[in-house]
Amino acid sequence: MKLSKMLLKTLRETPAEAEITSHQLMLRAGIMRKLAAGVYSFLPLGLRSLHKVEQIIREEMDAAGAQELLMSALLPAEYYQESGRWEVFGPEMFRLRDRNSRDFCLGPTHEEIFTQTVKGEVSSYRQLPLTLYQIQTKYRDERRPRFGVMRSREFIMKDAYSFDRDEAGLDVSYQNMYKAYCRVFDRLGLDYIVVDADSGAMGGSGSQEFMVKSETGEAVVAFCPHCGYAANDEKAECVPEAMAQEEPKAMEKIYTPNAGTIEELVEFLGTDSKHFAKTLIYMAGEKPVAVMVRGDREVNETKLANLLGINEQDLAMAEANVVTEVTGARVGFAGPVGLNIPVYCDKEVALMSNYIVGANESDYHFINVNAKDFTPEVVADLRTIEPGDACPKCGKPVDTTRGVEVGHIFKLGKKYTEALDCTYLDENGKAQTSIMGCYGIGVNRTLAAVIEQYSDENGIIWPVSAAPYQVIVVPVNMANEEQAALAEKIYNDLRDQGIEVLMDDRDERPGVKFKDADLIGIPVRITVGKKASENMVEYKLRKSQEVHEISADQAIADACAWIADELAFERKD
Ligand code: ATP
Ligand code: MG
Numbered sequence: 001m002k003l004s005k006m007l008l009k010t011l012r013e014t015p016a017e018a019e020i021t022s023h024q025l026m027l028r029a030g031i032m033r034k035l036a037a038g039v040y041s042f043l044p045l046g047l048r049s050l051h052k053v054e055q056i057i058r059e060e061m062d063a064a065g066a067q068e069l070l071m072s073a074l075l076p077a078e079y080y081q082e083s084g085r086w087e088v089f090g091p092e093m094f095r096l097r098d099r100n101s102r103d104f105c106l107g108p109t110h111e112e113i114f115t116q117t118v119k120g121e122v123s124s125y126r127q128l129p130l131t132l133y134q135i136q137t138k139y140r141d142e143r144r145p146r147f148g149v150m151r152s153r154e155f156i157m158k159d160a161y162s163f164d165r166d167e168a169g170l171d172v173s174y175q176n177m178y179k180a181y182c183r184v185f186d187r188l189g190l191d192y193i194v195v196d197a198d199s200g201a202m203g204g205s206g207s208q209e210f211m212v213k214s215e216t217g218e219a220v221v222a223f224c225p226h227c228g229y230a231a232n233d234e235k236a237e238c239v240p241e242a243m244a245q246e247e248p249k250a251m252e253k254i255y256t257p258n259a260g261t262i263e264e265l266v267e268f269l270g271t272d273s274k275h276f277a278k279t280l281i282y283m284a285g286e287k288p289v290a291v292m293v294r295g296d297r298e299v300n301e302t303k304l305a306n307l308l309g310i311n312e313q314d315l316a317m318a319e320a321n322v323v324t325e326v327t328g329a330r331v332g333f334a335g336p337v338g339l340n341i342p343v344y345c346d347k348e349v350a351l352m353s354n355y356i357v358g359a360n361e362s363d364y365h366f367i368n369v370n371a372k373d374f375t376p377e378v379v380a381d382l383r384t385i386e387p388g389d390a391c392p393k394c395g396k397p398v399d400t401t402r403g404v405e406v407g408h409i410f411k412l413g414k415k416y417t418e419a420l421d422c423t424y425l426d427e428n429g430k431a432q433t434s435i436m437g438c439y440g441i442g443v444n445r446t447l448a449a450v451i452e453q454y455s456d457e458n459g460i461i462w463p464v465s466a467a468p469y470q471v472i473v474v475p476v477n478m479a480n481e482e483q484a485a486l487a488e489k490i491y492n493d494l495r496d497q498g499i500e501v502l503m504d505d506r507d508e509r510p511g512v513k514f515k516d517a518d519l520i521g522i523p524v525r526i527t528v529g530k531k532a533s534e535n536m537v538e539y540k541l542r543k544s545q546e547v548h549e550i551s552a553d554q555a556i557a558d559a560c561a562w563i564a565d566e567l568a569f570e571r572k573d
Contacts, residue, residue, distance in 0.1 A: 001469065003504045003516075007044050010516050020216040022451035023148030025460050029520045038145025038153030040444075045520060048468035048500075050156070053447050054135050056187050056465060057158045063571060064180040066131040066160050071113055073137050077103035079112035083419040090313055094139045094153075106139035111416045111438055114161040118434070119422040122163065128424060128434065129169050131177070133160035135443065149444035150404065151218070156443040163417075163434045165424070167205075170435045174411055177439045181210055181407050184441065187569050188450055189463040190406070195221050196231040197408065198302050207410040210441075211403030212449040221403045222385045227394035232405075234302035236385040237392040240348035243274070249354050249368040251337070256365045260332020262295045265356070265365070276356045277349045277369070279334040281318040281326055281341075284308045288318055288326050290339055292357075292376070293346040293383045300384040307344065307380055333358040336374040337366055345376035346383045406446045412436040460521030461543050464566035469502040471559050472522040476510045476529040486535070486552060487528040493556050499563060518542065523566070524559045528552075 011028045018024040026032050031046030042050055058068065077095075080086040086093075086105075094106040107113065114132060122130065138157045145153050162173035178194075185192050190212050197209040209232055211221050220233040231237070259268040266273050276295030281288055282304065289308070291299050305312040320331050326341055327334045335358035336343045349355075354368045366373075391398045414433050416422070423431040447466065454461045464470055471494055475487035484505075491503045502522060504513045510529075517525050527538040531549070539548045539555045541562075550558070 001502050003502060004506045006502075008520075010519050018148065020147050020150070020452070021455055022150065022216075022448040025451050025455055025519075026148055026448065029460055032149065034148075038142060038151070040149055040152060040154075045468045049462070049466050050444065050447055052466045052468075053188065053443055053450075054156070054158070057184050057441055057443065058135065060180045060183045060187075061133050061158070061160060063183075064131070064176050066133045066177075066180075068134060069117075069132055070134050070136060071107070071110055071117075073107050073139065075105055075107045075110075075113060077105060079116050079420065080105065083112050083416055085112065088311055090311070092140050092142065092313070094141050107136075108138055108140045109157070109438075109440070110134070110136075110159055111161065111412070111436070112420060114159075115416040115420045115422045115436070118161075118163050119417075119420060122424055122434075125165055125424050125426050125432075129162060129164045129173055131160055131162040131173055133158060133439075147216070147218075148448060150448050152444065155445065158441040158443060160439040162437040162439070163422075164437075165426070165432065166435060167413075170411055170413075170437050174409060174437050177409050177437065178208070181409065181439070181441070183569075183571065185210060185212075185406065185446075187465050188446065189454070189465065190446075190449060191453060192406070193221065193223065193230050193403070195223070195403075196235055198232060198235040198306070199410070205411045205413055207408065209405045210407035210409075212406050212446075212453065213401055214404050214449065214452045215402055216452065217402040217404040219403050219405050220400055222389075222398045222400050224391035224394060224396060224398045226396040227391060229391050229393040229398070231385075233384050233400065234300065236398075238300075238346075238348070238381050238383050238385050239390040239392055239395070240346075240351050241389070243352055245351075246353045248370040248372065251366050251368050251370070251373050253359050253361075253364055254367055255363060257363045259363075259365075260330060266295075269356070271356075275352075275354075277336075277352060279336055279339075279343075279358055281323045281334055283316050283318050283322065284310055285314045288322060288341050289377075290326075290334065290336060290341055290343045291346075291382060292336055292343060292349045294348050294352065295356075297346065297348065297383040297386075299346075300382055303380070303382050304344065307378065307382070327358070327360040329358065329360050329364075330362045333360065333362055333364060335360055335366060335369075336376065337369065339374075342377035343374065344382060345379045347379055347381050348383065350376075350379045404445065404449045404452065405442075406449050407439075407441040409439045410437060412438055455521070458515070459519035462521040462523055464523050464563055467500075467521065467523050469500045469522050470563050471499055471501045471524040471526060472517045472520075473501060473503045474510075474513050474517060474525060474527045475503075475505065475532075476513075476527060478505055478507055480532070482532040483528050486532040486537070490526055490528065490537070490552055490556060494559065497556070497560050499560060524562065526552075526555050526559065 008030045032040045164170045197207045222236040223230040259265045273295035475483045494501045525540045
């Protein structure tokens with residue numbers, strides 16, 4: 001491709017709307033443009049990289065024995081009504097009606113539709129196991145679309161679904177996908193960890209997420225450097241910190257004027273936040289509930305929603321007027337004693353003694369509160385893990401890191417096959433419900449994650465596997481015939497060898513060309529300058545500062561060899 005002909009506009013300035021590196025660079029390098037909040041168009045350069053990611057996924061899915069098909073994004077409501085998710089998805093689902101007033105949605109994920117397809121096409125145990133996948137556009141009306149295609153409202157997902165006869169079969173299919181996912185992310189050169197994830201509202205017996213390490217990631221992962229335990233913080237089990245057990249004293253009400261936050265109380269009482277238990281009022285759907293965690297801890301809303309058996313989106317902190325109605329006090333003075341709504345108490349609180357809570361009266365707290373002073377509905381693990389907490393597996397301190405969830409694998413069990421009555425006939429001619437797994441990769445999010453991990457202050461540094469072009473040939477001065485001719489020759493020779501080449505044949509200053517080449521991140525740059533008459537060029541890798549002056553033939557040979565080496569990938573088990 002000649003740059004003079006290409007639809008490509010790079011931006012020198014960082015667009016104000018873009019907060020994270022990948023989003024900034026995807027706009028600056030002319031990869032994509034925003035159309036509406038969370039809706040993007042991919043331009044020619046970006047689409048090439050997006051296709052590379054798709055192709056790697058496709059190759060690994062195919063190698064794993066999964067079969068590709070393609071479904072519509074426009075889906076009739078009935079299957080989602082049958083599974084119950086027409087309601088569960090709530091406002092995240094894009095809904096529409098056809099001219100005959102029939103309900104449709106733009107598919108947020110396709111479990112129901114694959115189940116329905118398998119129900120129609122599979123009748124015998126002989127046709128199982130079966131793993132099907134598609135690479136297709138999904139729609140989710142995210143509450144907070146942000147970070148470009150990291151969290152967009154329209155995105156491409158590779159979604160795969162396995163159907164097995166039994167749990168043992170599912171284990172095999174799941175492991176198979178696990179390995180295929182590792183290969184996909186390895187080929188893209190990503191630094192990732194696989195973590196245990198919450199199975200939450202999806203049901204099922206287990207799930208793992210593939211997290212690309214990144215400071216800007218929206219997910220928090222707890223990991224143990226000692227034993228290798230790793231889990232999403234929504235899921236990571238908390239071990240209560242052992243605290244000295246004191247002899248219970250008599251509960252006492254104290255005046256704490258205007259000390260409605262933990263910080264104010266710590267200041268007022270001159271004590272440590274570990275000696276408080278905070279009580280938070282939540283709305284579980286229409287129902288107010290109270291949740292207690294130690295003063296320095298955070299409530300884990302995923303764990304709370306799971307305990308309450310509701311969707312996380314149906315859980316919200318109560319408004320101030322509800323808090324006052326429920327507790328009889330201003331916000332900041334809630335406590336478990338005498339409260340007439342259910343109290344859900346974190347395990348750690350149950351181990352505390354003589355602690356401080358709100359008195360359900362403005363400006364008052366109780367001190368010396370103990371287990372005997374109130375009756376919780378349930379005592380459970382309800383807090384979020386923190387760095388330094390004991391690892392639930394080995395007991396040593398865990399650490400936390402941020403990550404971008406690029407993939408998710410899930411043992412679903414019978415949730416959808418039961419709801420949609422997807423059965424097969426076994427050896428005895430008896431109908432059995434098939435067991436399902438589902439496996440997703442966010443394609444554009446993965447592309448953004450690659451950029452998050454591969455860039456410097458000058459722009460993107462594409463790994464060859466995801467690069468839109470592998471080599472850029474830069475003639476310094478197009479008006480110089482020797483330079484233009486040698487550049488053209490290198491361009492053609494490389495193309496003949498199957499290399500994807502871009503040539504910057506624009507009539508621009510060399511500085512502009514080099515800046516653009518760096519910004520769009522092409523892995524190999526071959527610069528044709530003054531020494532063109534001697535058949536000499538400059539050879540530079542985007543990821544290195546070194547510039548080598550070598551012959552044009554050597555540059556071509558080096559580029560071919562290096563690219564082949566970078567792309568080499570052994571699919572071993
Ligand atoms: P998240 O917790 O980030 O919202 P999710 O759990 O809703 O993700 P899944 O339903 O498991 O995501 O979807 C499978 C994959 O699709 C995710 O691992 C992610 O890579 C991608 N994905 C999900 N939502 C989005 C989005 N709004 N924009 C881009 N990619 C997304
Ligand atoms: Mg989501």
